[in-house]
Amino acid sequence: MSLSTILLYFFSKQQFNNLQEEKNQLTKTKDLLETIIENAPISIFWKDINGAYQGSNKRLLELINLNNKEELIGKKDSDLNFPEKEEFVYDDKLIMDTKKAKLNYTEKVTINKNIVRIVNTSKVPLIDENGHVIGILALTQDITDQVNNLNQLKEQEKLIIQQSRLASMGEMIANIAHQWRQPLSIISTLATGIKLEKELKISDEKNEMEALDIINQNTQYLSKTIDDFRNYFKKSNYMNSIFTNDLLEKTLKLISSRLKDKNIEIILNTENIEIETYENELVQIYINIINNAIDAFENFKNLDSKKYIFIENKKVDTFLEIEIKDNAGGIDDEIINKIFEPYFTTKDETQGTGLGLFMCNELVTKHLKGNIQAINTTYTYLDKKYKGTIFKIVLPL
Ligand SMILES: Nc1ncnc2c1ncn2[C@@H]1O[C@H](COP(=O)(O)OP(=O)(O)OP(=O)(O)O)[C@@H](O)[C@H]1O
Ligand SMILES: [Mg+2]
Missing domain, CATH: 3.30.450.20 (PAS domain)
Structure with missing residues (x-):
């Protein structure tokens, strides 16, 4: 066997081994x-x-x-x-x-x-x-399960929104009842008076005419409040431009009698800023927060203190900052993180559904593209120290 044959043999064997190796690797x-x-x-x-x-x-x-x-x-x-x-x-x-x-x-x-x-x-x-x-x-x-779960969630959300609309309608009706109490009592007193005078045959034409005028004014007032509330319940489908002071005036008109009834003083510190927004939604947010403060005063019996709700708004860069602050004692630290959850309430069933702040959060974040938070605070006003909650809303202008 020549050397070249032996070399060829070893070379081929090496080649064969390499091939085998490659084949194993491929497999x-x-x-x-x-x-x-x-x-x-x-x-x-x-x-x-x-x-x-x-x-x-x-x-x-x-x-x-x-x-x-x-x-x-x-x-x-x-x-x-x-x-x-x-x-x-x-x-x-x-x-x-x-x-x-x-x-x-x-x-x-x-x-x-x-x-x-x-x-x-x-x-x-x-x-x-x-x-x-x-x-x-x-x-x-x-993804069948995920899609079904998502649909279920959407249904639930719709239901919650419907319920919270109903709840705020309930609150509004309570507010209408307040607004109506005084004019209804005036109308009733005057009508009974006229009837009595007629029965006793002591009626006087001039007095009667005056009384009828007052009755007329009061019925007009009643019908006006209905219009105000009806407008408020219309869902805004488009944004409109409004000055913050006008918006506040509208809001306070809707709940003025409840505030007066409860001896609550509103302290305004506002810049008049023009904002493009869903007006009714913003009114609804104000009302929910103010109603909560009114309720909080009921539970916070601090007899020697006056009841205040401070409303501030200012322009910061391209944002409108709204602060609504009360002196009703604040929110317990253990629950302050839960108040924006649906159905979270510390009130009994007849008093609250726990949807007010959930709805505010939905409207602020999803509809108005801003954010809302609640902060406990202590502060001094007219040399007196107070404890309460600030609701801070930031909206893009
Ligand atoms: N200004 C406040 N001071 C103290 N506690 C507050 C204040 N605002 C809200 N809370 C607490 O947050 C909870 C949730 O408020 P939310 O408005 O969502 O529901 P609710 O007022 O209980 O019921 P609803 O608004 O549906 O009638 C309240 O039950 C209350 O305990
Ligand atoms: Mg509420």
């Missing part, structure tokens, strides 16, 4: 890839250029209720009889024709009459080394 990589595809937490499948399934992982079989891959491989969507087959075929064709992926879209797959799944799908064209499209690769995830 390992292929096995790993298959394991990854099979165990990926998402359904994966691929089709050839004619739309026939060429492979999938077991998650896809579970998703479309098939027992094994034989039931899938070689079949087309039309063979599997999905009612949505036309859309699937259309998408596949478009993706292959344009060589453009379609990513992250939601579609429906009807498995049978009782099972409809909502899935999030991404499909990409499969392209060989020569740039030719040879099929399609798809990833899809069952």
Whole structure:
């Protein structure tokens, strides 16, 4: 055996070993890839250029209720009889024709009459080394539960909003009752007086006319309050431009009699700022917060102190800052983080639903794109020390 033969022998053996090594490596990589595809937490499948399934992982079989891959491989969507087959075929064709992926879209797959799944799908064209499209690769995830939960949440939110509208309507009716008490009593007193004078035959034309005028004025006032409240209940569908002082005047008019009744003094410190906003929403927010302060005074019996609600607003950069501060003792530290949650209330059922501040927060953050917070505070006013809550609202101008 010549030296060259021996060298050739060793060289070929080395070559053979290298090849074997490469083959082992390839097999390992292929096995790993298959394991990854099979165990990926998402359904994966691929089709050839004619739309026939060429492979999938077991998650896809579970998703479309098939027992094994034989039931899938070689079949087309039309063979599997999905009612949505036309859309699937259309998408596949478009993706292959344009060589453009379609990513992250939601579609429906009807498995049978009782099972409809909502899935999030991404499909990409499969392209060989020569740039030719040879099929399609798809990833899809069952999001039926998430979508259902989301819908349920949305329904719940709608219900809460409806309830809180009803609740604030209830509060408003209580306010109307307050506004009406005095004029109704005037009307009733005057009418009874006229009747009595007539019965006793001591009626005097001039007195009667005066009384009728006053009755008339008061009925007009009653009808005016109804209009004010009716306007307030109209949901604003568009923003309008309003000066903050006008807005406050409107608000205070709606609750003035309740404030007077409870001996609560409003202290204003306001800049007159023009703001583009949903007017009724803002009035509703003011009223909810002021009503809460009125309620808080009921529980906070500090007899030697006057009851104040301070309302401040100012322009800071491009924001309107509103502060509504009371001296009703503040909110317990343990609950202050919960007051904006729906149904959180410390009042009994007949007094509160716990939706007032939730609604304020919704309106401020979602509708008016601002933010609202509650802070306990101690402060001095006219040389006296007070404890209370500040509601601070910041709105973009
Ligand atoms: N100014 C305040 N001072 C003290 N506690 C307050 C004040 N404002 C709110 N709270 C507390 O926050 C809780 C939640 O207020 P929220 O307005 O959401 O509901 P509510 O007033 O209890 O009921 P609703 O407004 O639905 O009639 C109140 O029950 C009260 O305990
Ligand atoms: Mg309230």
